[in-house]
Amino acid sequence: MTLRGLERTSQMQILCRGKVPGSNFRRILLFVLRSREISEECPRGSPFGEVTWFCTQYRPKRASQSSCGQLVPPSSTKMVLLLSFLLILACLSGSFGHEDLRNKVFAFPAPSATSAVVLPISNQQPLTKLTVCLSYYTLLTRPYGLFSYATRSVDNDFLIYKSQPNEYAIHVGGGVVNFKVAQKEKPSWEHICVSWDSSNGLVQFWLNGVPLPRQGLKKGYSINPEGSVLLGQDQDNFGGGFDINQSFVGEISDVNLWPRMLSPVEVGLSDKNFMLPSPLINWRSLSYTIKNEVGKGDGVTRRPRLGLYDSRKCEEGS
DSSP: OBOTTBOOOSEEEEEEEEEOTTSSSEEEEEEEEEOSOBOSBOOOSOSSTTOEEEEEOOOBSSOSSOOOOOBOOSSOHHHHHHHHHHHHHHHHHHHSOOBOOTTEEEEEOSOOSSOEEEOOOOOOSOBSEEEEEEEEEOOOOSOEEEEEEEOSSOTTSEEEEEEETTEEEEEETTEEEEEEOOOOSSOOOEEEEEEEETTTTEEEEEETTEEOOOEEOOTTOOBOSSOEEEESSOOSBTTBOOOGGGOOOEEEEEEEEESSOOOHHHHHHHHTTOBOSOOSBOTTSBOOEEETTOEEEEOOOSSOOOOBOOHHHHHHHO
16 A cells, blocks of 8 residues: 555654464554654565554545554654664564463363464474474363364374373374373373374374384375464364364463474473473463463473473483
């Protein structure tokens, strides 16, 4: 949209508005800046991810609706740099607000066809190896989705799904293998890790630090990097297609994803809440969006929070 024909104003309001990952509200920052010039072209989106720029209170000569535009200070180069710096900082505070969620949980209070937690993922290359670990607590006995990675071509490109009280279904590239586990006498927190290696197709599943026999799935396959990652649902299409009868009810915590195979030692450390290096999804620096009824609150899983584990030091000392 072109801003030709706008009347100059001595004062304009620039509203920098962005979703704040990790909350169910939006932080709105309002700046009142002085200027007499407006650029002719509206910006198409923003270079800061989810942040959208809204410029309000322009007065078009031939239109009643508000318009958007870029502020161009008329004179001082220092003022240009200062204003740009302030706006960038304001937007970054909303769009890149990674949060440390130690001792926190996502609570899914009721069955829902809309509630979920969206986790942006920053991988630039196809995934040929990965490990996902998480902890959860539920009273459900029906099937439910825990961790769903969907792409535009395959809805179950990677999925951790509790198909029965004593069975986990692991999906890769639309294929599936099932891991049978002992049925619990009473509900409790569980820590699971799932790894997959394209080079040999092996899927490894750990329950509370104990490995089950490996199974084979999708050897030579690669997972598209443009994925939609959700907690608490099973995506039947990219970013949606939820079934209320497959929705998770309970609490989820300590979610991490690494683009590599964790060693048995590292899985044991993850089970004890050590933070392992270089995750793509990092519970201690998490960007996320809550959809609908999901809440975030304090929570204590069955394991104490421990420190950062440096695998290089371990290898050097072994």
